Amino acid sequence: xxxxxxxxxxxxxxxxxxxxxxxxxxxxxxxxxxxxxxxxxxxxxxxxxxxxxxxxxxxxxxxxxxxxxxxxxxxxxxxxxxxxxxxxxxxxxxxxxxxxxxxxxxxxxxxxxxxxxxxxxxxxxxxxxxxxxxxxxxxxxxxxxxxxxxxxxxxxxxxxxxxxxxxxxxxxxxxxxxxxxxxxxxxxxxxxxxxxxxxxxxxxxxxxxxxxxxxxxxxxxxxxxxxxxxxxxxxxxxxxxxxxxxxxxxxxxxxxxxxxxxxxxxxxxxxxxxxxxxxxxxxxxxxxxxxxxxxxxxxxxxxxxxxxxxxxxxxxxxxxxxxxxxxxxxxxxxxxxxxxxxxxxxxxxxxxxxxxxxxxxxxxxxxxxxxxxxxxxxxxxxxxxxxxxxxxxxxxxxxxxxxxxxxxxxxxxxxxxxxxxxxxxxxxxxxxxxxxxxxxxxxxxxxxxxxxxxxxxxxxxxxxxxxxxxxxxxxxxxxxxxxxxxxxxxxxxxxxxxxxxxxxxxxxxxxxxxxxxxxxxxxxxxxxxxxxxxxxxxxxxxxxxxxxxxxxxxxxxxxx
Ligand code: DON
Numbered sequence: 238x239x240x241x242x243x244x245x246x247x248x249x250x251x252x253x254x255x256x257x258x259x260x261x262x263x264x265x266x267x268x269x270x271x272x273x274x275x276x277x278x279x280x281x282x283x284x285x286x287x288x289x290x291x292x293x294x295x296x297x298x299x300x301x302x303x304x305x306x307x308x309x310x311x312x313x314x315x316x317x318x319x320x321x322x323x324x325x326x327x328x329x330x331x332x333x334x335x336x337x338x339x340x341x342x343x344x345x346x347x348x349x350x351x352x353x354x355x356x357x358x359x360x361x362x363x364x365x366x367x368x369x370x371x372x373x374x375x376x377x378x379x380x381x382x383x384x385x386x387x388x389x390x391x392x393x394x395x396x397x398x399x400x401x402x403x404x405x406x407x408x409x410x411x412x413x414x415x416x417x418x419x420x421x422x423x424x425x426x427x428x429x430x431x432x433x434x435x436x437x438x439x440x441x442x443x444x445x446x447x448x449x450x451x452x453x454x455x456x457x458x459x460x461x462x463x464x465x466x467x468x469x470x471x472x473x474x475x476x477x478x479x480x481x482x483x484x485x486x487x488x489x490x491x492x493x494x495x496x497x498x499x500x501x502x503x504x505x506x507x508x509x510x511x512x513x514x515x516x517x518x519x520x521x522x523x524x525x526x527x528x529x530x531x532x533x534x535x536x537x538x539x540x541x542x543x544x545x546x547x548x549x550x551x552x553x554x555x556x557x558x559x560x561x562x563x564x565x566x567x568x569x570x571x572x573x574x575x576x577x578x579x580x581x582x583x584x585x586x587x588x589x590x591x592x593x594x595x596x597x598x599x600x601x602x603x604x605x606x607x608x609x610x611x612x613x614x615x616x617x618x619x620x621x622x623x624x625x626x627x628x629x630x631x632x633x634x635x636x637x638x639x640x641x642x643x644x645x646x647x648x649x650x651x652x653x654x655x656x657x658x659x660x661x662x663x664x665x666x667x668x669x670x671x672x673x674x675x676x677x678x679x680x681x682x683x684x685x686x687x688x689x690x691x692x693x694x695x696x697x698x699x700x701x702x703x704x705x706x707x708x709x710x711x712x713x714x715x716x717x718x719x720x721x722x723x724x725x726x727x728x729x730x731x732x733x734x735x736x737x738x739x740x741x742x743x744x745x746x747x748x749x750x751x752x753x754x755x756x757x758x759x760x761x762x763x764x765x766x767x768x769x770x771x772x773x774x775x776x777x778x779x780x781x782x783x784x785x786x787x788x789x790x791x792x793x794x795x796x797x
Contacts, residue, residue: 265604265779265780265781266284266604266782266796266797267281267284267290267293267601267602267603267604267782267796267797268281268601268602268766268782268783268784268794268795268796268797269281269284269293269297269599269600269601269784269794269795269796270599270600270601270764270765270766270784270785270786270792270793270794271297271301271599271600271764271786271792271793271794271795272301272305272308272597272598272599272762272764272786272790272791272792273300273301273304273305273309273791273792273793274791274792274793274795275300275303275304275393275398276297276300276301276303276304276305276309276599277297277599277792277793277794277795278389278795279296279297279299279300279389279390279393280293280294280296280297280300280599280601280795281293281795281796281797282296282389283295283296283297283381283385283386283389284601284603284604284796284797285797286381286385287380287381288380288381288385288386288603289378289379289380289603289605289607290319290601290602290603290607290608290609291319291374291375291377291378291379291380291607291609292375292378292379292380292381292386293601293603293609294317294374294599294601294609294611295371295374295375295379295386296386296387296388296389296390297599297601297611298367298371298611298613299311299371299386299387299389299390299437299440300389300390300393301597301599301613302367302390302433302437302630303390303393303394303398303430303433303437304393304398304404305404305597306420306619306630306631307407307595307615307618307619308595308596308597308613308614308615308618308687309597309613310365310367310613310614310615310620310630310631310633311365311367311368311433311436311437311440311448311630312362312365312367312615312620312625312630312631312632312633313332313365313366313367313613313614313615313616313620313631313632313633313635314330314331314332314363314365314366314367314370314613314614314633314635315330315331315366315367315370315596315611315612315613315614315669316328316329316330316331316496316500316502316611316612316613316667316669316671317330317370317374317609317610317611317671318483318494318495318496318609318610318611318671318672318673319374319377319378319607319608319609320494320606320607320608320609320673320680320683321378321607322605322606322607325483325485325494325673326377326480326481326482326483327480327481327482327483327496327497327671328370328373328374328377328478328479328480328481329366329370329478329479329480329481329496329497329499329500329664330366330367330369330370330371330373330478331363331366331499331500331635331664331665331667332362332363332364332365332366332633332635332636332664332665333363333364333366333472333476333662333663333664334363334364334636334639334659334660334661334662334663334664334665335363335364335467335468335469335472335661336469336471336472336661336662337467337469337661338467338636338659338660338661339659339660339661340658340659340660341659342355342360342636342641342659343355343360343636343641343642343659344641344642348642349642350641350642350645355634355636355637355639355641355647356617356621356634356637356648357413357414357621357622357634358464358465358466358621359460359461359464359465359466359467359621359623359632360465360466360467360636361620361621361632361633361634361635361636361637362466362468362620362621362623362632362633362634362635362636363633363635363636363665364468364472364473364476365448365476365632365633366476366478367613368440368445368447368448368449369445369448369449369476369477369478370478371386372444372445372478373478373479373480377480378607383441383444384441384442387437387438387440387441388441390437391434391437391438391441394429394430394431394433394434394437394629395429395431395434396427396429397427397428397429397430398427398428399425399426399427399428400422400423400424400425400426400427400428401424401791402424403791404424404428405422405423405424405426406424407618408420408421408422411619411622413619413621413622414464414621414622414623414624415622415623415624415626416619416622416623416624416631418624419624419629419631420619430629431629432626432627432628432629433628433629433630434629435628435629436448436453436628436629436630439451439452439453440453448473449473449474449476450473450474453628454470454473454474455470456625456626456627456628457473457625457628457632458470458473459626459627460623460624460625460626460628460632463626464623466623466632475662479551481497482497483495483496483497483503484496484497484503484504484507484557484561485507486507486510486511486561488510488511488513488514488674488700488704489514489704489705491674491675491676491681491704492674492675492678493506493507493510493672493673493674493675493700494672494673494674494675495507495670495671495672495673495696496612496669496670496671496672497550497557498547498548498549498550498555498557498666499548499549499550499664499665499666499667500666500667500668500669500670501543501547501666501667501668501693502612502667502668502669502670502671502672502692502693502696503670503672503693504543504547504555504557504560504561505539505540505543505668505670505693506670506672506693506696506697506700507560507561508535508538508539508542508560508561508565508566508569509532509535509536509539509693509694509697510697510700510701511561511562511563511565511566512535512538512539512566512569512570512573513531513532513535513697513701514563514566515566515567515570516531517705518531518701518705518706519705519706519707523702523706523716524717524719524739524743525743526742526743526746526747526750527575529719529733529739529743529747530575530578530747530750530752531573531575532719532721533578533721533733533752534573534578534579535570535573536694536720536721536722536723537579537581537584537721537722537723538569538570538584538587538723539693540651540690540722540723540724541584541585541586541587541723542560542569542586542587543651543666544586544651544652544653544654544657545586545654545656546560546586546656547653547656547657547666548653548655548656548657548658548663548666549657549663549664549665549666551663551664552660552663553655553656555656565587568587569587577750578731578750578751578752580730580731580751581723581724581725581730581731584723595614595615595617595618595619595687596612596613596614596616596669596686596687596688596689596692597612597613597614597687597762598610598611598612598613598671598684598685598686598687598762598763598764599611599764600683600684600685600764600765600766600784601683601766602680602683602766602768602782603797604797606680606780608673608680608683608766609683610671610672610673610683610684610685611671611685612669612670612671612685612686612687612692614633614635614669614687615631615632615633615634615635616633616634616635616637616638617634617637617648619631620632620633620634620635621633621634635665636659636665638657638665638666638667639653639657639658639659639663639665639666640652640653640654640657640658640659641659643655643657643658646724648689649668649689649690650690650722650724650725651668651689651690651722652724653666668688668689668690668692668693669685669692670685670686670692670693670696671684671685672684672685672696672700674700674704679768679770680768681767681768682700682703682710682765682766682767682768683765683766683767683768684696684699684700684763684764684765684766685763685764685765686699686761686762686763686764686787687761687762688760688761688762690720690722691718691720691760691761692761694718694720694721694722695718695720695760695761695763696763698716698718698719699713699714699763699765700713702716703767710765710767710783710785711785713785714763714765714785714786714787714788715787715788717735717736717737718735718736718760718761719733719734719735719736719760720733720734720757720760721733721734730751730753731751731752731753732752732753732754732755733747733752733753733754733755734755734756734757734760735754735755735756735757736756736757736758736759736760737756738754738756739754759789760789761787761789762787762789762790762792763785763787764784764785764786764787764792765784765785766782766783766784766785767782767783767785768780768781768782768783769781769782769783782796
């Protein structure tokens with residue numbers, strides 16, 4: 238009976254038409270939940286070949302660079318969170334500012350931000366981190382040979398893959414810089430990338446030197462000269478991915494582990510959870526005006542703290558422990574009133590007690606219980622729109638995540654201050670939030686999403702939907718999302734944006750409090766895994782990884 242209940246639960250919490258097969262095949266086997274089917278298959282093939290979750294994640298990351306070029310990348314960066322029997326660690330492969338970058342890189346002679354410069358030019362590109370990140374992860378945890386992990390990506394680039402309707406439409410809409418020369422083809426045609434295949438082969442043969450030195454490095458620097466960029470050979474040679482201790486907290490007794498700075502994602506997620514924990518969301522009702530107002534008030538405070546305190550931890554002292562403490566959450570949440578909205582102008586950063594936040598995400602678990610939660614990006618969709626000619630990959634526009642002018646919002650409307658000012662070698666602040674949630678000491682949820690500043694508010698909503706509102710993982714992922722941030726995005730005084738218009742009464746109540754109610758496009762593209770455990774008289778009888786791919790995207794699960 239008990240096992241049946243587990244299967245029923247597992248069945249209920251998986252999306253897609255091949256759900257039943259996934260569950261039967263994934264029983265006590267590894268599982269991948271990723272944003273593009275060819276890439277999911279690449280990861281699963283590595284699991285089938287006996288690789289572990291990190292091996293599969295590396296293969297998936299390289300495959301995404303081929304089949305999901307709007308966000309998958311060689312010329313970008315990201316964050317990988319890893320769980321093994323020894324605990325959790327993370328790999329920070331965030332881009333860095335080139336040595337020739339400086340505080341006023343994107344300002345004109347009058348000190349004003351030059352529109353578009355940090356987004357659509359070669360100077361928008363930070364030094365890419367992805368290849369170094371994968372090499373470091375492989376050195377620490379890889380079990381299959383490095384070249385083996387590049388094989389699926391090389392095959393997809395060399396032999397091509399069939400363009401789906403979404404990718405063909407997306408390619409056709411790209412006209413920036415030289416992107417239209419590369420992003421060609423109609424739905425149903427094979428998309429072959431010979432230059433990219435050659436670059437991947439160099440990486441397979443030489444490891445990180447296949448990217449940061451030799452032919453690939455030379456081609457990057459040539460592109461910089463052609464396009465007016467500033468990444469030099471020495472920037473490439475010096476780039477280092479870093480292993481970092483994740484941030485950790487709890488939510489209603491569940492341990493939560495997420496990404497540390499230079500991403501704001503983990504700290505922001507913990508702050509959101511800490512402040513919400515003081516309330517009982519089901520008592521307020523899912524997406525009632527009271528629930529939405531409470532969360533908006535909490536989000537406002539978290540964004541204000543993000544802009545004040547967060548930046549590259551190697552160059553700026555980020556008060557991680559204090560920001561993520563329950564005491565600080567209590568203090569920060571105290572002035573929140575159900576009857577009154579805090580005006581944007583009244584939100585300041587908190588007074589910290591003394592010491593004592595197109596990207597893409599995938600999740601992987603293997604048969605041994607190891608897990609990877611990995612979020613990676615070029616920042617904007619297709620980065621800065623510049624392909625490195627001869628090498629066949631896109632460069633990021635991650636430099637826009639710095640504060641071009643401290644106090645002035647970036648493309649996502651988020652503000653940063655001194656902590657996130659541009660400096661040579663510095664990592665720009667991120668919102669990426671690859672996360673694990675543990676139940677009774679054991680790994681339970683593996684999740685993350687793209688979406689700029691909606692990243693951590695989305696991960697937050699999925700956790701709260703699962704933990705507080707009793708939704709299945711698939712329901713928690715599919716549920717309509719909303720977002721609020723500080724400072725307000727757009728012209729309205731204080732907007733809350735919704736994927737689906739709220740009920741009339743909820744809208745009226747929010748407007749009465751002073752919010753502007755906006756309806757916007759999709760928020761996020763979550764790819765999550767839940768480990769369902771069946772416990773019998775003699776301990777665990779079955780461990781079933783169940784995937785949930787966001788119905789907003791075209792992701793797929795694939796099992797070992
Ligand atoms: O690091 C960050 O937070 C941003 N560069 C992420 C950008 C993003 O998620 C865009 N995708 N929708």
